[in-house]
Every structure is written in structure tokens, then in C-alpha cells.
Amino acid sequence: MKKISLLCLCLLSLRAEDFISEFEYGQMLYRNPRGVSCVPCHGDTGEGKEIVSYKNDKGERIVISGPDIRTASLAQIRESVQESRGVMPRYFLTDKEIRTIHAYLQKVNADNNVSSDDS
Numbered sequence: 001m002k003k004i005s006l007l008c009l010c011l012l013s014l015r016a017e018d019f020i021s022e023f024e025y026g027q028m029l030y031r032n033p034r035g036v037s038c039v040p041c042h043g044d045t046g047e048g049k050e051i052v053s054y055k056n057d058k059g060e061r062i063v064i065s066g067p068d069i070r071t072a073s074l075a076q077i078r079e080s081v082q083e084s085r086g087v088m089p090r091y092f093l094t095d096k097e098i099r100t101i102h103a104y105l106q107k108v109n110a111d112n113n114v115s116s117d118d119s
């Protein structure tokens with residue numbers, strides 16, 4: 001009985017942030033939002049990435065890449081994940097999840113000294 005009340009006291013003193021910060025949650029979402037990660041197409045921190053390349057019938061090398069989204073605005077991210085226009089898949093993320101991914105990209109790139117003029 002004494003052990004149980006001690007355990008309860010310990011649990012009470014823990015706050016959500018002790019388990020995972022908003023930054024870590026955003027990083028997790030960016031890496032694995034409903035199964036299809038942003039990373040293979042936009043890179044670890046949104047810097048952009050070559051997805052695939054091939055040679056066309058004229059022998060020219062065609063490269064398809066995910067653009068740099070380090071300074072993408074919340075509105076751009078929202079629009080891109082909600083409407084698929086080309087290569088990028090459509091996601092069914094909540095507004096909070098989209099905001100958290102945006103906040104992650106802002107924070108990780110502020111730490112990497114990438115300037116952004118919108119928020």
C-alpha cells in the first residue's frame with residue numbers, strides 16, 4: 001500500500017513535457033505522419049531532396065525532387081498536405097498536427113540559422 005501511494009505521488013509530479021516536448025512531437029510527426037514520412041522527399045529538416053531521377057528518350061537526365069520547405073509558411077504546409085497536386089501524397093492530418101510540423105520546421109531551422117520571414 002505504501003508503495004502504491006508513493007507511485008501515485010511520483011506520477012502526479014510528472015508533466016506531459018517530461019515525456020515528450022512539442023519539438024519532439026513535431027519531429028516525430030514530420031518523420032512519420034500517418035505512415036508516409038516527409039523525409040524521403042523533403043530531407044531531414046525540410047531542406048529538399050532528390051526523389052528519383054531517370055533518363056528520357058533523348059538521354060536527358062530528369063530529376064524529380066521535393067522542394068526546400070524550411071521557410072514554408074503554415075498556410076503553404078496546410079495547402080500542400082491537404083491537396084495533392086503532383087507527386088506529393090495527400091495527408092489527413094489535424095490542424096494541430098499541421099501546426100506542430102510547421103513549428104518543428106521553424107524551430108529546427110532557427111537552430112540551424114535558416115532565416116524565415118513568415119511564421
Ligand code: HEC
Nearest residue numbers: 033037038041065066067069072076077080085086087088
Ligand atoms: C512522395 C514525396 C513527398 C512526400 C512524402 C511529401 N512531399 Fe511535400 N512535396 C513533394 C513535391 C514533389 C512537391 C512539389 C509540388 C508537387 O509536385 O506536389 C511538394 C511540395 C510541398 C510543399 C510546397 C512547397 C512550395 O515551395 O510550394 C510543402 C509545404 C510540402 N510539400 C510539405 C510537406 C510535408 C509537411 C510533408 C509531410 C507531411 C510532405 N510535404 C510530404 C513531395 C513530397
